[in-house]
Structure formats: structure tokens, C-alpha cells
Amino acid sequence: MSLTSIDANDIAALARGCAVLGTGGGGDVRTGSLAAVRAIREHGPVPLTRLADLPEDALVVPLSGIGAPTVSHEMIHGEDEPRRIVEEIERIFGRPPSAIMSSEIGGANGVAPVAWAAQLGVPLLDADGMGRAFPEVQMVSMYVAGLPADLVVMSDVAGNVVTIRPVDGLWSERLARAVCVAAGSHALMADYVLTAGRARGAVIEGTVTRALEIGRATQGAADPLGALQDRLGAARLITGKLTDVERRTTGGFVRGTATIEGTGDDRGRRLALELQNENLVATEEGRTLAMVPDLITVVDTETAAAVQTEGLRYGQRVTVLAWPCDPLWRTPKGLETAGPAAFGYDLDYVPVEELMARA
Amino acid sequence: MSLTSIDANDIAALARGCAVLGTGGGGDVRTGSLAAVRAIREHGPVPLTRLADLPEDALVVPLSGIGAPTVSHEMIHGEDEPRRIVEEIERIFGRPPSAIMSSEIGGANGVAPVAWAAQLGVPLLDADGMGRAFPEVQMVSMYVAGLPADLVVMSDVAGNVVTIRPVDGLWSERLARAVCVAAGSHALMADYVLTAGRARGAVIEGTVTRALEIGRATQGAADPLGALQDRLGAARLITGKLTDVERRTTGGFVRGTATIEGTGDDRGRRLALELQNENLVATEEGRTLAMVPDLITVVDTETAAAVQTEGLRYGQRVTVLAWPCDPLWRTPKGLETAGPAAFGYDLDYVPVEELMARA
The missing domain is CATH 3.40.1610.10 (CV3147-like domain)
Structure with a gap:
């Protein structure tokens, strides 16, 4: 197009x-x-x-x-x-x-x-x-x-x-x-x-073209979530229910943690999402599933519309998707600038596709 | 000169x-x-x-x-x-x-x-x-x-x-x-x-010339305080001893109050000096003696050297002088900008020479 x-x-x-x-x-x-x-x-x-x-x-x-x-x-x-x-x-x-x-x-x-x-x-x-x-x-x-x-x-x-x-x-x-x-x-x-x-x-x-294509992929789709996942080439980290959201605004930033408990096939699982304006790290029982600078987005399970940090509400039915960032962010300078350590996390960066292959 | x-x-x-x-x-x-x-x-x-x-x-x-x-x-x-x-x-x-x-x-x-x-x-x-x-x-x-x-x-x-x-x-x-x-x-x-x-x-x-002349007036003078007072055309508000200094630095400003108790001819008097980086208002028993934008300076009684807000110390022997500001500060716009109300004081400005004439 x-x-x-x-x-x-x-x-x-x-x-x-x-x-x-x-x-x-x-x-x-x-x-x-x-x-x-x-x-x-x-x-x-x-x-x-x-x-x-x-x-x-x-x-x-x-x-x-x-x-x-x-x-x-x-x-x-x-x-x-x-x-x-x-x-x-x-x-x-x-x-x-x-x-x-x-x-x-x-x-x-x-x-x-x-x-x-x-x-x-x-x-x-x-x-x-x-x-x-x-x-x-x-x-x-x-x-x-x-x-x-x-x-x-x-x-x-x-x-x-x-x-x-x-x-x-x-x-x-x-x-x-x-x-x-x-x-x-x-x-x-x-x-x-x-x-x-x-x-x-x-x-x-x-x-800009990519954002338009992502937006169009879900418009009128029979399976919006599937269409979005295909278009992004994203892994599905969990589908479930938001059970806890802790947020605070300090120094111009929103920080917090969201907890998603699995439903359906994911019953019994529990995902923790660390937030600093953006979703930065997703973990399950201490194991990291995806981390910044790779993209982690919470979407409404039914409509596949993205849920923003400040829109997270108890009880929402959501799916968490994660997919690779632009290769520029995976260079040493890219990771130094916006890798997990730049946000204060004591984590060595591993690309989301590798983390998924290990799972 | x-x-x-x-x-x-x-x-x-x-x-x-x-x-x-x-x-x-x-x-x-x-x-x-x-x-x-x-x-x-x-x-x-x-x-x-x-x-x-x-x-x-x-x-x-x-x-x-x-x-x-x-x-x-x-x-x-x-x-x-x-x-x-x-x-x-x-x-x-x-x-x-x-x-x-x-x-x-x-x-x-x-x-x-x-x-x-x-x-x-x-x-x-x-x-x-x-x-x-x-x-x-x-x-x-x-x-x-x-x-x-x-x-x-x-x-x-x-x-x-x-x-x-x-x-x-x-x-x-x-x-x-x-x-x-x-x-x-x-x-x-x-x-x-x-x-x-x-x-x-x-x-x-x-x-700049005025500052130089003020500085020179006291250099080597037999009576530095008298020489300074003459050069400034200043009123002497009190001569005494610093008995209390309360200061705090907040938001980039130093605020506080200094108390000077009279000695010699001024024994029994007590002057309160309100500070916000500068000396802004001098009062005695609720009566205002001088106020911003007129100039109020604390000097060492012996040397006539100015004592700055952050140099105020318990026990110092000081004299407080006050004299008229430039006429520009006494215009309505001048007082609106830097009169007592601009610093949060509920005082109508009265020139220092009028306050002295009333005393």
C-alpha cells in the first residue's frame, strides 16, 4: 500500500x-x-x-x-x-x-x-x-x-x-x-x-504507514486479536483478567505494576507488568517473558484495541502481546539508551523471540 | 569623580x-x-x-x-x-x-x-x-x-x-x-x-560609580559608620546585637527573620527584620520603620561593612541602616512590581523618610 x-x-x-x-x-x-x-x-x-x-x-x-x-x-x-x-x-x-x-x-x-x-x-x-x-x-x-x-x-x-x-x-x-x-x-x-x-x-x-496498517488490520476483522497478532508478528504472553493495578505519578512520570491472571487456556498463570509510562517488563513467577526495548502492549481481548497505562482497570479482559523492536534499539548504544538497565532494571537484555523460544 | x-x-x-x-x-x-x-x-x-x-x-x-x-x-x-x-x-x-x-x-x-x-x-x-x-x-x-x-x-x-x-x-x-x-x-x-x-x-x-563611592567613603575613615550613613543619606534604625536568626532555604530562596536588640542609646529596643534573600521589612513593636523597595542594610557597627543575610550570626554587633530607593521603584508600577505586597506583606508602602519623620 x-x-x-x-x-x-x-x-x-x-x-x-x-x-x-x-x-x-x-x-x-x-x-x-x-x-x-x-x-x-x-x-x-x-x-x-x-x-x-x-x-x-x-x-x-x-x-x-x-x-x-x-x-x-x-x-x-x-x-x-x-x-x-x-x-x-x-x-x-x-x-x-x-x-x-x-x-x-x-x-x-x-x-x-x-x-x-x-x-x-x-x-x-x-x-x-x-x-x-x-x-x-x-x-x-x-x-x-x-x-x-x-x-x-x-x-x-x-x-x-x-x-x-x-x-x-x-x-x-x-x-x-x-x-x-x-x-x-x-x-x-x-x-x-x-x-x-x-x-x-x-x-x-x-x-506512519505501519501504524495505519496496524490500525486497519483490526478494523472490521472477524478475529481482531488474531489479525493484530499476525500483523505485528507478536507473541501472546497471556490472556486473562486484570486483578491488580498500582500506579503513582511522580516527577512527571507514571510508575506502577499491573497483574494479569490467566483465564481459559491460561488459567492458573499470573503475569506481572512493570510500568513507567510504558509497559517495560513482563514477568511470570520470576521469569522474564519480554522486556524493553521490545514492545509490550495490553489489548482488549475482544476488540484488540490497545489499553493505555492510565486506562488499566480492575476486571478488564485483556491480552498481552509482545514483539521485536526496531533493530536500532538492539545495538549496544540502543540498549544503553533504552534497554532494561536504562530504566533501573537489573536485567540483561534478551530479545523477545529468544525468550519465547525458551518457553 | x-x-x-x-x-x-x-x-x-x-x-x-x-x-x-x-x-x-x-x-x-x-x-x-x-x-x-x-x-x-x-x-x-x-x-x-x-x-x-x-x-x-x-x-x-x-x-x-x-x-x-x-x-x-x-x-x-x-x-x-x-x-x-x-x-x-x-x-x-x-x-x-x-x-x-x-x-x-x-x-x-x-x-x-x-x-x-x-x-x-x-x-x-x-x-x-x-x-x-x-x-x-x-x-x-x-x-x-x-x-x-x-x-x-x-x-x-x-x-x-x-x-x-x-x-x-x-x-x-x-x-x-x-x-x-x-x-x-x-x-x-x-x-x-x-x-x-x-x-x-x-x-x-x-x-557602578555610586557603589564605588560608597565603598570608598568607609575605606580608612575614622568613623566608618558615620561616613557610610552620610554618603547614603541613611537613617539609623537601631544599633545593637543580633539575638535571633531564623533562616530556611526553600525553592531557591532564603527566607527568615532576624532580631536585633538595642545596646547603648538603643537599650531596651528590639527590631525585627523580615528577610527573603534581601532585608525587606523592619518593624519595632508592630510599627514599621522601613520597607521594601527602600533599602535596608545590616552593617557591622565597627567597620560599617555590610552583613549579608547568610552571614547573620548570633551575637554580632550591628547597625541597621535604611535609605530611599530610586524614584522609579516608588511609581505605581514600581510598587506593584517590588513593593511590600509583591513579597506577600499586607502593608501600604510609606517612604522611609516619612516613616522616620513620624518617629
Whole structure:
């Protein structure tokens, strides 16, 4: 399937796919979806472009909302933030962007860029910086590829614009997070503004199309869960019932643990899911079944719709799926950046397909 | 006296004067003094310039360190921060600064700009944005004069540079403070970068010379306290002994109360001094003797050297002086910005000379 633009009636599938890739985090796709549909109705469909279609020096602006997901729920995304960020980038680089890109295809940040691209009248790049969702600013492919984190531009609802020239990715995260909290725990951010030439090999290509395909796979399917599992190439970790959810929001992050007790064929099993905005580690009786950076998503067993971390409720009938991350995350730098140790887990990374083969 | 440049042997007097104008706050003048002497020895004397000497479009960069004073004590001021800020300003404005200015003549921020000017090879403007010290970013003459707080450039010891385009002065304060705390509670900041044309009437002129004159008045004087009082035109609120000091550092600020019990002619009297980085309100038996924005400084009774908030110690023999602030602070906008209510005191401002006349 080759897409040349995203129309209003593509948004539901895109949102569904982005929610699945969000691995429980990345914010609520609903707000972004409404904004995207509204913006396309007002400004027309959003052209989808590939890196191969752009000249070497074309400017690509990765955009994402940052904040605590339980806060961004309540926030209204303004039209002014992307405009202010692009104005600042034009001022700095002396030319307008040729495309905007989702920094994070998983969750709301995969859908909302469609609205921003429509409002700005700029194409959307069929790529992102994660292939999933991650909670921290430096956890992007551009960082793993060794590009300097030399510029961050942020804008908030109040209209403030903050430009950060950090010495490294960790300072980038620290300062951007502080600005975000001061701005009311939500801000729009352009991180790793780069040329198309530098983007090759430093972004994960085709992920907007992939999210759309994932979303479409389950639409109207007789067996949505089976269709989703096939499309993802995912292992089914457990099918069961949510029996315990422990969550707390601290320092802009949601952390916690969810327990799923097996039903049907899985009766007698019990899966523990460790959360830090995203689903990070799945264990059963001390044995790890899947771990970050591989993707772990909780879906409604009947509809195969992704359940986000903040949507987890006692008694839900769910299935937990896990599948391989982009190969970039399995490199030494990728694992150092977003492997289990980066989240404080004392685990050596083993790919999900190997863990499954051992089971 | 007309100065054309500041030499290494002017620094002691300048530091003494800046400490007096610091009204207890503004950070420790010693660190800035050492840096200024060292920088002048390495780079030569710092030309002192007047607004009248600059062309209309000459760029003036107000610089100051921000942070909790009890933290900045421990920090080493790098040479790189002013250079990085000036580079960013050149990038934004397309031309180099013609002068740097102290944002705050009171305390360390009155002395350290001499070091920065020497390192940068740029003249120092004989002016500042306060005529004293204040704890918050928006409490500057440029804000009172109605100039837009449209640009803040910050740099920290790690080498990060943050540019803020705030919607107003309060957002400027909020975001700059958040960045400062994330950067380890100390950062260098350029705020209200302006042309010489816009600076007229929006900065407090002659304050570097004034600080020098204050410092010189007590050097080698037979009666340092009398000489200082004369030079300042200050009222003596009490002479006595520090009997109680209560201080706490919260959110980057030092707050507290100091009690001075009278000795000699003042025996039987007791003065309470309310502190928030600076000395803000002096009361005796419920009667207010002086209040912000007028200047209240605690000095050593014998040497007339200013005692800073964090230097207050039980048993010290001190005299409390108070004198009128710059007329700009007594305008409605000045009082709204830095009058007693701006610090949470339920007091109507009365000039110190009127309060003294009533006594």
C-alpha cells in the first residue's frame, strides 16, 4: 500500500495503530485524533513524504508533546504552539521546514503531528524517532545514531518559547523536563531538528504507514486479536483478567505494576507488568517473558484495541502481546539508551523471540 | 569623580559598595571580587561607559547570576558562561554587544560583571536594572519601564545555553527559575537585552560609580559608620546585637527573620527584620520603620561593612541602616512590581523618610 496523503477518514486507523505502538504510554490518542480530524477538515489532507523524496538539505522538524500523560489528558492542544516553534526554527536556520516528523509514533504523539502538519501546511515525514513510545527525551533514534542533541525548541499553551542548546542528550532531557513542569506539565517540543541528509539511518522510516496498517488490520476483522497478532508478528504472553493495578505519578512520570491472571487456556498463570509510562517488563513467577526495548502492549481481548497505562482497570479482559523492536534499539548504544538497565532494571537484555523460544 | 575604567585596585571598594546596596542579598561579593581582580590582571582594566556615550542602536546586554545565594557561595564561576551567552546574542541579533550591564548592582551581581566585561573585552555600562538587589527576575527597571521581557538567554556551568522568549515578566521568572534549579541552582542570565536608545529611562544610571563611592567613603575613615550613613543619606534604625536568626532555604530562596536588640542609646529596643534573600521589612513593636523597595542594610557597627543575610550570626554587633530607593521603584508600577505586597506583606508602602519623620 502506498499512501500519498492522510485524510480525515484515515485518522481512526492511524490512532488505533499508534495506540498499539504506544505500549501503554505516549498519551491518549483521542485528543490528538480530534485535533487531526478538525485540522484536516479546515486545511485539507496532509501530504505524506519519504526521506527519498526530499533534497539533502531539506529541513525536517521532529515534534512531540512532552508531559505527564495523566496531565496531557486534560490539556487542550493549541494551534499556536507548532506555529511558534516553526517561527523560531526559521529564525535560527534561515529557512522554513520541508517536513515535520513525529518524534514518537506510539500514542498521541503519533497522531497529533498530522494536526500540526495540516495547520502549518507542511508535509509529514513517513518516519519517527522511536518506532514505539518512550518516556524520556534522549530515547530517540537520532541520539542512538550519534547525532548531536544541539537544539531543542519548546512552546507551551501560555505562548512561551524556550530554546535549549544542551551539551548532551541527558542535559537535554533534564532541562526540557524542568521547562515542561514549569509550563504546567505539558509542552510541545522540537528536538533534533535535522536535514534530510542527516536523517538517513538516524530515523525509523515507514512508521506512519505501519501504524495505519496496524490500525486497519483490526478494523472490521472477524478475529481482531488474531489479525493484530499476525500483523505485528507478536507473541501472546497471556490472556486473562486484570486483578491488580498500582500506579503513582511522580516527577512527571507514571510508575506502577499491573497483574494479569490467566483465564481459559491460561488459567492458573499470573503475569506481572512493570510500568513507567510504558509497559517495560513482563514477568511470570520470576521469569522474564519480554522486556524493553521490545514492545509490550495490553489489548482488549475482544476488540484488540490497545489499553493505555492510565486506562488499566480492575476486571478488564485483556491480552498481552509482545514483539521485536526496531533493530536500532538492539545495538549496544540502543540498549544503553533504552534497554532494561536504562530504566533501573537489573536485567540483561534478551530479545523477545529468544525468550519465547525458551518457553 | 569621573571614572573611565575600572582597575584591579578599584575592586575592593566596588565590592564593599555593592554589598551595602545588596540589602543583605545578591550573593557573596567575595567570589565575584576574586574573579574580577583575576580577569583584569589577565585582560586589562574594564572601560566604564555611559549611555550618553553610546549610539542609539548599540546593544546593551544586562547580565546577572541567578540562584539561591547559599548555593552560589559554593559555585565556581566559569569564563565560558558569558562567552556562550554573548555568542547566542550575536546569533540572534546579528551583531556583537557594545556594552554589558549589571542587572543588579547589589551584591555579587554588581561586581562579577567587571570580570565578565574584562573576559569579553567589552565595556561595562555605568548603570544597572535595580539600584539595589531583588530576588526575582522580573523585578528590574526595564520591566517597570514597560519594556517587553521578550528574550532571556541563560548559560550554566555544564555549558548548556537556554533561550527563553516569555509572554511576560512573570513567565520569564518562572521559566528561568526552573532552568536554574535544573542546572544545579546557579546560572548566568542575560535578561532584557536592549539598545542604548531603549535603555534611556529604563535603567538606573550611575550606579557602578555610586557603589564605588560608597565603598570608598568607609575605606580608612575614622568613623566608618558615620561616613557610610552620610554618603547614603541613611537613617539609623537601631544599633545593637543580633539575638535571633531564623533562616530556611526553600525553592531557591532564603527566607527568615532576624532580631536585633538595642545596646547603648538603643537599650531596651528590639527590631525585627523580615528577610527573603534581601532585608525587606523592619518593624519595632508592630510599627514599621522601613520597607521594601527602600533599602535596608545590616552593617557591622565597627567597620560599617555590610552583613549579608547568610552571614547573620548570633551575637554580632550591628547597625541597621535604611535609605530611599530610586524614584522609579516608588511609581505605581514600581510598587506593584517590588513593593511590600509583591513579597506577600499586607502593608501600604510609606517612604522611609516619612516613616522616620513620624518617629
